[in-house]
Amino acid sequence: MSGQDERNRLTRRVRRYARVGAALSGAAVRMGAARLAGDDGRTREAVILREALGRLKGPLIKVAQMLATVPDALPPEYAAELIKLQTNAPPMGPAFVRRRMAAELGPNWREKYAEFEMKAAAAASLGQVHRAAAHDGRRLAVKLQYPDMESAVAADLKQLKLILAVHRRLDPAIDTSEIFRELSERLAEELDYGRELRHILLYRELLKDQPQVRVPEPLPALSTRRLLTMTWLSGKGMLHYKEAPQEVRNRLATWLFRAWWEPFYSYGIIHGDPHLGNYSAWEEGGEPAGINLIDFGCVRIFPARFVAGVVELWHGLREEDFERTAAAYEMWGFRGLNRELIEILNIWARFIYGPVLEDRERTMADGIDPVQYGRREAFRVHRLLREKGPVTIPREFVFMDRAAIGLGAVFIHLGARLNFHRLFVSAMERHPREELDARQRAALQKAGLIPPGDGRER
Numbered sequence: 142m143s144g145q146d147e148r149n150r151l152t153r154r155v156r157r158y159a160r161v162g163a164a165l166s167g168a169a170v171r172m173g174a175a176r177l178a179g180d181d182g183r184t185r186e187a188v189i190l191r192e193a194l195g196r197l198k199g200p201l202i203k204v205a206q207m208l209a210t211v212p213d214a215l216p217p218e219y220a221a222e223l224i225k226l227q228t229n230a231p232p233m234g235p236a237f238v239r240r241r242m243a244a245e246l247g248p249n250w251r252e253k254y255a256e257f258e259m260k261a262a263a264a265a266s267l268g269q270v271h272r273a274a275a276h277d278g279r280r281l282a283v284k285l286q287y288p289d290m291e292s293a294v295a296a297d298l299k300q301l302k303l304i305l306a307v308h309r310r311l312d313p314a315i316d317t318s319e320i321f322r323e324l325s326e327r328l329a330e331e332l333d334y335g336r337e338l339r340h341i342l343l344y345r346e347l348l349k350d351q352p353q354v355r356v357p358e359p360l361p362a363l364s365t366r367r368l369l370t371m372t373w374l375s376g377k378g379m380l381h382y383k384e385a386p387q388e389v390r391n392r393l394a395t396w397l398f399r400a401w402w403e404p405f406y407s408y409g410i411i412h413g414d415p416h417l418g419n420y421s422a423w424e425e426g427g428e429p430a431g432i433n434l435i436d437f438g439c440v441r442i443f444p445a446r447f448v449a450g451v452v453e454l455w456h457g458l459r460e461e462d463f464e465r466t467a468a469a470y471e472m473w474g475f476r477g478l479n480r481e482l483i484e485i486l487n488i489w490a491r492f493i494y495g496p497v498l499e500d501r502e503r504t505m506a507d508g509i510d511p512v513q514y515g516r517r518e519a520f521r522v523h524r525l526l527r528e529k530g531p532v533t534i535p536r537e538f539v540f541m542d543r544a545a546i547g548l549g550a551v552f553i554h555l556g557a558r559l560n561f562h563r564l565f566v567s568a569m570e571r572h573p574r575e576e577l578d579a580r581q582r583a584a585l586q587k588a589g590l591i592p593p594g595d596g597r598e599r
Contacts, residue, residue: 376421474535
């Protein structure tokens with residue numbers, strides 16, 4: 142990198158510091174005013190913070206969403222608001238689109254598409270999506286990364302590290318050092334659209350035997366590290382079916398459950414960002430015939446021991462076997478736990494595992510306000526960990542916990558009533574864990590995520 146490039150990057154980071162600092166300072170002023178006005182304390186503060194972050198493009202939105210799902214990484218009022226975050230910032234305009242497309246595909250980029258809509262169809266935290274068409278008639282989705290995202294990630298992560306360090310000093314119940322490492326690595330991966338392309342190829346392989354689940358087809362010749370072109374999957378959002386007959390909502394939830402859990406049990410791989418915006422349903426004859434998976438920037442690959450820990454903890458909780466739960470936390474990477482700390486962690490584990498522990502039909506929340514229940518359990522865990530902790534959260538736990546909560550939220554929105562226990566057991570029993578490493582390695586090699594004969598990710 143030249144000296145000029147390095148100076149430009151430093152300038153962009155300084156600008157990002159200023160923009161984020163201004164947004165958060167403004168939020169802090171509004172929080173102070175809300176307190177003086179006697180508003181509802183932390184709840185109002187959390188709303189103000191969510192609104193401030195929602196106006197910022199970039200990784201802070203994703204970081205806030207992730208932290209909101211880790212037990213006690215944030216006050217429960219903040220978590221309840223930040224988990225709702227979706228970027229509402231307007232997309233970048235035509236000038237940006239032309240610059241980005243020319244930079245990635247050359248000055249004749251328009252000739253490589255039969256059609257290209259300059260107006261964005263959707264805007265997210267790191268990029269925006271445009272509709273297009275291939276010369277063979279296929280409808281396409283073209284995902285463009287916003288400018289200077291690498292600088293934004295570097296700047297935001299530096300500020301996040303400081304925030305988490307202060308949080309550890311003020312409230313040492315949870316050691317967030319491993320959380321920071323995990324967030325840093327996953328965000329760096331999400332900026333690499335070449336890697337996301339390989340994730341799509343991976344999921345096309347993982348789900349090839351599930352005809353009800355569709356994954357887009359990527360076009361490598363029209364993709365780069367900051368540009369991703371794939372086939373457009375038409376469908377209706379999950380909330381479109383919120384008032385549909387119970388049987389329809391149950392069918393959608395069953396397909397979602399299998400699309401998420403089957404790759405985990407068979408390959409140790411999860412779709413790490415399961416929220417409503419990343420799924421849609423395709424129809425035949427006016428009825429849902431299957432689901433589309435849309436975004437693959439956040440995919441987490443686990444070792445076999447972690448998958449074994451998920452199964453072991455389920456058995457331990459269901460059989461009230463303390464030794465099995467202790468062994469599960471060790472498999473997950475928790476260290477230095479005593480009996481008291483394990484019992485505290487089991488409070489949260491019973492909340493997360495609750496729907497799959499009982500062999501009966503139920504909704505995900507089972508008649509309890511899931512937000513209030515989650516807050517109550519998080520507060521209880523927090524209070525106990527302050528007395529008995531601290532606990533260091535293993536990095537692999539971060540996305541598993543976040544994804545499980547995100548998937549549960551989709552089921553809650555759908556109002557699905559299923560025997561989640563039997564779905565869980567069925568997925569678990571179909572895939573012997575002793576073969577997981579070999580299956581995972583073969584799938585990663587086929588998708589180009591590791592070279593042939595190698596066991597390491599690229």
